Amino acid sequence: xMLIPRRNFDIFEDVFEDPFFTSDTKKVMxxxxxxxxxxxxxxxxxxxxxxDNIKISLDKGYLTIExxxxxxKEEKDKxxxxxxxxxYFGECSRTFFVGNDVTEEDIKANFKNGTLNxxxxxxxxxxxxxxxxxxxxx
Numbered sequence: 562x563m564l565i566p567r568r569n570f571d572i573f574e575d576v577f578e579d580p581f582f583t584s585d586t587k588k589v590m591x592x593x594x595x596x597x598x599x600x601x602x603x604x605x606x607x608x609x610x611x612x613d614n615i616k617i618s619l620d621k622g623y624l625t626i627e628x629x630x631x632x633x634k635e636e637k638d639k640x641x642x643x644x645x646x647x648x649y650f651g652e653c654s655r656t657f658f659v660g661n662d663v664t665e666e667d668i669k670a671n672f673k674n675g676t677l678n679x680x681x682x683x684x685x686x687x688x689x690x691x692x693x694x695x696x697x698x699x
Contacts, residue, residue, distance in 0.1 A: 590655045601681045608675035617670055622661040627654040660684060
């Protein structure tokens, strides 16, 4: 029995499946966002990533999640020959605006079974209300 992927030899379709036209990063970091009474919960799918290769940063109200998958371990395995590789290796990132008043200490995150769970509190925005100015009617 041979495991060979089924190929339709449609040259038009093959051209647009080329990595130049598609992005593998669309397949990673699928995110669900749940709203709770006092916080937002981000559930980010990162299967195959190690916790040590995931970084979360906060800059000017923007929460950025960066992840890196390394395939150097698999490259060392010289036994056998890959017929097809579909698993993602490389770097990817997503950015979400969480508000200017949120600090790093406010955000809680954990990673379990390939899912990154991030809790971001809802904070009231401190907007300055300008003094009401009237326009003179002449």
